[in-house]
Amino acid sequence: MKGFDLMAILLNPEFSRMLVHGVKMTFIIFAGSWLLAMSLGITLLAIRMLPGRIADALVEAYVAYHRNVPTLVQLMLWYFGVSSLLPERLQVWLSDQNGEAIFAVIALGLCQAAYFSEDHRSGLRAVPKGQWEAARALGHSYLGAMTYILLPQAVRNAMPALVNHTVSLFKNSSLAMAIGVTELTHAVKEVENQSFRAFETYLIATVFYLVCSLLLMWLGYYFERRSRMAGAL
Numbered sequence: 001m002k003g004f005d006l007m008a009i010l011l012n013p014e015f016s017r018m019l020v021h022g023v024k025m026t027f028i029i030f031a032g033s034w035l036l037a038m039s040l041g042i043t044l045l046a047i048r049m050l051p052g053r054i055a056d057a058l059v060e061a062y063v064a065y066h067r068n069v070p071t072l073v074q075l076m077l078w079y080f081g082v083s084s085l086l087p088e089r090l091q092v093w094l095s096d097q098n099g100e101a102i103f104a105v106i107a108l109g110l111c112q113a114a115y116f117s118e119d120h121r122s123g124l125r126a127v128p129k130g131q132w133e134a135a136r137a138l139g140h141s142y143l144g145a146m147t148y149i150l151l152p153q154a155v156r157n158a159m160p161a162l163v164n165h166t167v168s169l170f171k172n173s174s175l176a177m178a179i180g181v182t183e184l185t186h187a188v189k190e191v192e193n194q195s196f197r198a199f200e201t202y203l204i205a206t207v208f209y210l211v212c213s214l215l216l217m218w219l220g221y222y223f224e225r226r227s228r229m230a231g232a233l
Contacts, residue, residue: 009200015191019204022187029104029173029183034166036109041116045154046146048121059117066114071107072175078107079179104176108169115165123158124150156227163220167213174209184208 009015048059066074083091083103094102127150135145155162177186184205192201 004199005197006200006203009191009195009197009204012195015195018187018191019184022182022184023208025101025181025183026173029101029108029176029181030170032105033108033112033173034169036105037112037116037169040109040113041120042151044113044117045120045124048117049124049142049146063114063117066111067118071111071172072178074111075104075107075175075179079103100179100181101176104173104179104181108172108176112165112169112172115168116162119158119161119165120151120154122161123154123156126157127153156224159220159224159227163217163224166220167216170213170216171209 009019044059044062047055050056079100083094083099086094091099131149131153132145135149140149173183174185176183177189180186188201188205192198195201
């Protein structure tokens with residue numbers, strides 16, 4: 001029976017290399033999917049605010065799909081389903097360009113965009129209607145009013161929900177291992193298979209996700225407080 005020896009993992013050059021690579025891939029997937037989710041979430045909100053029921057119904061259907069289908073299933077659909085419909089040359093190119101990570105970013109980003117869109121929508125509802133009327137009275141167009149007056153206030157109101165879903169997205173990046181992405185959870189599994197030290201390897205992953213999640217929550221709280229102070233001026 002092996003005793004606890006964390007250094008047997010951390011001081012092993014091969015294991016350390018695998019873990020560092022896994023951490024890099026985790027941050028790449030998280031950053032890419034977050035940027036996609038945030039930009040698409042704002043776009044979905046803008047579409048939903050347009051007059052007419054068709055645009056609103058389409059966004060509603062998008063949100064309902066991504067909120068009710070498990071994220072893992074969406075990852076599988078993109079990697080095994082959508083990829084098989086692409087032209088063969090594009091499939092080969094994606095295979096050479098770490099296609100697993102690309103599809104993970106797309107799937108996670110599209111899924112999280114539904115949540116970010118609803119967060120922004122809730123934040124926009126909390127903005128007084130007088131702000132919209134004042135913006136139009138000052139001569140702002142719809143796009144100008146949304147960009148410079150309404151959306152900044154909506155983001156400020158939605159900050160707590162956005163932070164929670166950002167942390168959730170970071171943790172969900174571990175699901176990418178299911179389609180072969182060599183992120184941290186995948187690397188930890190490989191290290192455990194080679195070292196036969198399950199507790200030490202999974203402890204490393206646990207501490208990493210805990211520290212990063214707490215850091216994201218602290219950063220969210222910091223920016224929320226700063227935005228509140230700026231809004232009060």
